[in-house]
Amino acid sequence: MIQPTASFKDNLQLLPSIEGLARIDLIDPAGAVVATIENQPGKQGSLAVYQYLQRCFGMLNAEAATHALDIFAEHTVDAKNRPGAHPNIDRLLEVTGGGAPLSNKLVAT
Numbered sequence: 001m002i003q004p005t006a007s008f009k010d011n012l013q014l015l016p017s018i019e020g021l022a023r024i025d026l027i028d029p030a031g032a033v034v035a036t037i038e039n040q041p042g043k044q045g046s047l048a049v050y051q052y053l054q055r056c057f058g059m060l061n062a063e064a065a066t067h068a069l070d071i072f073a074e075h076t077v078d079a080k081n082r083p084g085a086h087p088n089i090d091r092l093l094e095v096t097g098g099g100a101p102l103s104n105k106l107v108a109t
Helices: 008-012 044-057 062-072 074-081 087-096
Strands: 021-027 033-038 103-108
Touching: 008 044, 008 062, 021 044, 033 044, 033 087, 044 062, 044 087, 044 103, 062 074, 062 087, 074 087
Parallel strands: none
Antiparallel strands: 021 033, 021 103
């Protein structure tokens, strides 16, 4: 597991490559896909973080979400100040606040 720094850009350099990954589907406990993170500009940082969480934790539970919030660093602070501006961080905040854990399905290109 990585030791997050105070910089999201620096933390991204510590994460595995997302090459060959088309998207990640986030699945609720009932088996429904509740969100998708595509491999496209503006979402690739989140894709890398969520892929890393799947590899390290096997699911998005409170422990994984807390670690991810540290990885997002300065963006976590911004997300707390501007709800809705960072939906992939908002999701992590929801899970750490007692929301249901999610499964991550990695979909290759």
